[in-house]
Amino acid sequence: MSGTYHTIKKMENEGALLVYSGEVNPDIISRLLQLAEDKLDALEITGGVRKRVFHILVECLQNLYHHAETVVVPGNNLPSRDSVVQLRRDDEAFYVETGNYLLTAVKEKLTAHLSKINSLSKEQVREYYKNIMTDNGFTAKGGAGLGFIDIARKSEEPLQYNFIDLSNDVCFFEFSAKIKI
Amino acid sequence: MKTLLIEKTRQTPYVDFNPENGLFKIGGRSIPENTFAFYESIIAWLDEYVKQPADTTRFEVHLEYFNTSSSKFILELFRKLRQIDQLPEKKLEVVWYYDKDDEEMMETGEDYRDLTEIPFDIREV
Numbered sequence: 001m002s003g004t005y006h007t008i009k010k011m012e013n014e015g016a017l018l019v020y021s022g023e024v025n026p027d028i029i030s031r032l033l034q035l036a037e038d039k040l041d042a043l044e045i046t047g048g049v050r051k052r053v054f055h056i057l058v059e060c061l062q063n064l065y066h067h068a069e070t071v072v073v074p075g076n077n078l079p080s081r082d083s084v085v086q087l088r089r090d091d092e093a094f095y096v097e098t099g100n101y102l103l104t105a106v107k108e109k110l111t112a113h114l115s116k117i118n119s120l121s122k123e124q125v126r127e128y129y130k131n132i133m134t135d136n137g138f139t140a141k142g143g144a145g146l147g148f149i150d151i152a153r154k155s156e157e158p159l160q161y162n163f164i165d166l167s168n169d170v171c172f173f174e175f176s177a178k179i180k181i
Numbered sequence: 182m183k184t185l186l187i188e189k190t191r192q193t194p195y196v197d198f199n200p201e202n203g204l205f206k207i208g209g210r211s212i213p214e215n216t217f218a219f220y221e222s223i224i225a226w227l228d229e230y231v232k233q234p235a236d237t238t239r240f241e242v243h244l245e246y247f248n249t250s251s252s253k254f255i256l257e258l259f260r261k262l263r264q265i266d267q268l269p270e271k272k273l274e275v276v277w278y279y280d281k282d283d284e285e286m287m288e289t290g291e292d293y294r295d296l297t298e299i300p301f302d303i304r305e306v
Contacts, residue, residue, distance in 0.1 A: 026214045030192065033212075047282040051246065058212050058248050065214055130292050133252055146249035154285065 018087040024064040052154045059147045068100035074167045097176040117152045203235030208243035211251040220254035227261040243278035259297040276302045
């Protein structure tokens, strides 16, 4: 027995509304968004907070879909593209939190991108978004290069992130966006 | 040209572009993972339309949510339509609707107005 009671209690204590672990694909995204909306309906969360939570969840899920790497995790034999995503709340805010495997090679670039976003004021984030939007083209992974900028804009709080090195080549990227109630 | 009609889904907006009377409407959500697949046919349709547009084209936008990759394509729709404004005796009107509580959507309308230099009417509903 692995102790599922412990798992559910831990989730309750952390205010988890939705937790998913596994591969993120378009079908899963659609289902998770529906589940999240049902939860927000049940909690009678409406207006701007609801829009911001939903919007950030969309961008986070699409980030996972486009950017999570298929890696052989040290200690496992089979390659995995599993990610984790959770929506939770406390008295103060909602949190959209994700985790996914990344190649260590992208860590430096991603850190620079996130730290730049965090250094900008609200108005500067808005200008930065406009600048990137008018750049023609999409990234190699099919993204617009706008996801984290938009998350920061909707969150209005510093983006929290952390990298856990698993080997020379592979790391785990943890990310959290806060939406104040 | 035939009217461009696309039904809305949970992830994509409704589109109703009538080339006869020039009334164009788009609204709902635009959050598909593959935005190119959705917008490419709309942009191709607009490429044809701007060659012989109605005297006045009125573009009414009432989006609830859109993802960041859609935002680039929405800019592209405006850029196509802007060509109409440069034709003699043709007129382009844009109305950007946002829901009462949705200040971000209002700001986004202002951003598109700045970027495209099209006169936007930004209205709360």
